[in-house]
Amino acid sequence: xxxxxxxxxxxxxxxxxxxxxxxxxxxxxxxxxxxxxxxxxxxxxxxxxxxxxxxxxxxxxxxxxxxxxxxxxxxxxxxxxxxxxxxxxxxxxxxxxxxxxxxxxxxxxxxxxxxxxxxxxxxxxxxxxxxxxxxxxxxxxxxxxxxxxxxxxxxxxxxxxxxxxxxxxxxxxxxxxxxxxxxxxxxxxxxxxxxxxxxxxxxxxxxxxxxxxxxxxxxxxxxxxxxxxxxxxxxxxxxxxxxxxxxxxxxxxxxxxxxxxxxxxxxxxxxxxxxxxxxxxxxxxxxxxxxxxxxxxxxxxxxxxxxxxxxxxxxxxxxxxxxxxxx
Ligand code: AMP
Ligand code: TRP
Numbered sequence: 208x209x210x211x212x213x214x215x216x217x218x219x220x221x222x223x224x225x226x227x228x229x230x231x232x233x234x235x236x237x238x239x240x241x242x243x244x245x246x247x248x249x250x251x252x253x254x255x256x257x258x259x260x261x262x263x264x265x266x267x268x269x270x271x272x273x274x275x276x277x278x279x280x281x282x283x284x285x286x287x288x289x290x291x292x293x294x295x296x297x298x299x300x301x302x303x304x305x306x307x308x309x310x311x312x313x314x315x316x317x318x319x320x321x322x323x324x325x326x327x328x329x330x331x332x333x334x335x336x337x338x339x340x341x342x343x344x345x346x347x348x349x350x351x352x353x354x355x356x357x358x359x360x361x362x363x364x365x366x367x368x369x370x371x372x373x374x375x376x377x378x379x380x381x382x383x384x385x386x387x388x389x390x391x392x393x394x395x396x397x398x399x400x401x402x403x404x405x406x407x408x409x410x411x412x413x414x415x416x417x418x419x420x421x422x423x424x425x426x427x428x429x430x431x432x433x434x435x436x437x438x439x440x441x442x443x444x445x446x447x448x449x450x451x452x453x454x455x456x457x458x459x460x461x462x463x464x465x466x467x468x469x470x471x472x473x474x475x476x477x478x479x480x481x482x483x484x485x486x487x488x489x490x491x492x493x494x495x496x497x498x499x500x501x502x503x504x505x506x507x508x509x510x511x512x513x514x515x516x517x518x519x520x521x522x523x524x525x526x527x528x529x530x531x532x533x534x
Contacts, residue, residue, distance in 0.1 A: 211240040211382075212345035214247040214287065217264035218256065219402035220412040221271060223483065224390035226490075227454040228351035232384050234276040236349060242282040243343055243514070244272060249287050249294060250336065253329040254322055269503050271413060274493035279502075285510035287339065292518035297331070297338040299525055300364050303371070304334050308363065312356060337361035341368075342518045344377035352389055353399065355381045372528040375521075390451060393427040396443035414491060417484050424448075424480040429472050437464045445472070448479050455482040 215221065215229050233244055246265050265286060272284065287293050309315075312333050319325045328335075333356075340348055340361045348358045358381035365376040390400045392409035400410050411420055429444035437460050439446035452475075453463045467475050497503060526534045 208241045209239075209346040210243065210344060210377075211236050211347045211349065212243040212245070212340060212343055212379075213349050214245040214250075214339065215268060215272075216247050216251050217261065217268045218251045218254070219264075220414055221268065222390070222400050222402050222410045222412055223451065223454075223487075224351070224400040224410070225402065226275060226413055227390055227451075228384060229349070230272060230275045230277065231454070232349040232382065233272075233282070236347075236382075237278055237281040240347065243345065244277055244282045244284050245339070245510075245514075246286045247336075247339060250332055253326055253332050254318070266503050266507075267498065269507060270494050270497040271490070273497045273503070273506075274490045275413075279506045283510045283513050284506050285514045286507060289507075289511050290514055290518055292342055292515070292522045293335065293338050296342055296518075296522055296525060297335040299529060299531075300337050300341070300368070301331055301334050303368055304337075304360075304364055308360060309333065312360065314353060314357070333357040333360050334364070337364045340379045341365055341376040342521050343514070344521070345379050346377055347382045348379050349382040349384070352383055355383060375524060375528055390454075391443060391447040393423055393447070396428060396447045411483065411487075413487060414494070415487070417488060420484050420487060421480045424483065425476050427476065433472055435464065435467045435470055435472070435475055437461075445475070448475055452479045452482055455486050 211233070213229065213233060215225055233242060236242060246268055248261065248265055251261060269284060273279065277284070309330065315330055315332070318329060322329070336357050337360060340358070341364070348361075350358060358379060362378050362380070365378050369375055392398050392400050392404065393411070394406060394409045402410065402412070404410050408423055408426065411423055415423075427444060427448060429448075430442055432442070435445055435449075436442070437446050437449050449460060449463050449467070452458070453460050456463070458466070467478075523534050526532050
């Protein structure tokens with residue numbers, strides 16, 4: 208069975224972008240593939256984090272995975288920092304990555320302009336991500352479009368390593384969702400909705416109240432044409448609302464565009480709010496149940512045990528091939 212692997216950073220409250228671009232894909236794939244779903248907490252500290260908040264978010268995100276339909280019997284769920292092989296392999300991969308290729312990462316270029324003191328970790332972040340993927344011989348890596356370049360770097364590193372040291376790593380492929388590849392900011396639909404936005408009116412968080420969700424959607428920026436059709440370039444606000452509806456109602460963009468073609472913007476927004484609220488309230492109820500049950504720790508302990516064994520074998524193979532240590 209092919210193996211699939213992904214992770215969502217616990218760097219902020221998750222948005223519906225994360226749900227649609229990340230978690231929902233995994234829920235779909237968990238029946239077809241051997242699935243690994245982890246919390247990349249080491250990636251999170253590439254940008255300053257408050258320790259208390261970070262700690263809370265790690266378990267909270269696992270409870271959210273479960274609430275969103277990630278089945279612990281079909282997925283191996285674990286925390287990156289609890290497995291020491293990730294950072295160790297990352298170092299070896301760093302020594303097999305060129306400055307030129309790492310410097311081409313567009314996410315680094317964006318993020319490094321937004322923070323005052325850019326850490327070295329922010330620059331090497333994609334190589335740690337390559338280690339996350341290559342340690343487990345993942346065949347597929349479901350990610351949003353913004354992470355595609357990082358998975359491609361992981362491929363390049365794996366190919367280079369295999370050529371140099373002999374076949375060691377599976378070459379991973381990114382899996383980009385068809386619908387809702389990119390959910391945009393509600394107040395500025397030309398930019399990606401992000402969990403770290405300063406303007407909370409831009410994002411719908413999975414743990415938002417019903418009232419906030421409705422308010423945010425009703426005040427989403429659209430255009431003045433008052434005609435509904437799907438045209439992301441000229442009507443980004445409307446296209447974004449149609450995309451959100453399509454993802455939550457499990458309909459194609461064409462079906463949604465045709466459903467609303469005679470409607471006005473007010474009606475569209477109200478219906479988008481309804482479908483988002485009904486999905487999100489259900490998730491929130493399950494989230495509280497998981498968080499209060501103690502099952503999260505149990506799942507993480509089991510996951511950790513399993514992945515440590517897999518990672519240890521791969522890491523020792525790498526040490527042998529590179530000529531490190533005494534193995
Ligand atoms: P991030 O929030 O950047 O850590 O992203 C975590 C995962 O969610 C990745 O797979 C992203 O590509 C996906 N994701 C984040 N924001 C969005 C968005 N606005 N639209 C679609 N996918 C997203
Ligand atoms: N960098 C990813 C993000 O911010 C999270 C991540 C870290 C990841 N390691 C990964 C995703 C490995 C897939 C596979 O979204």
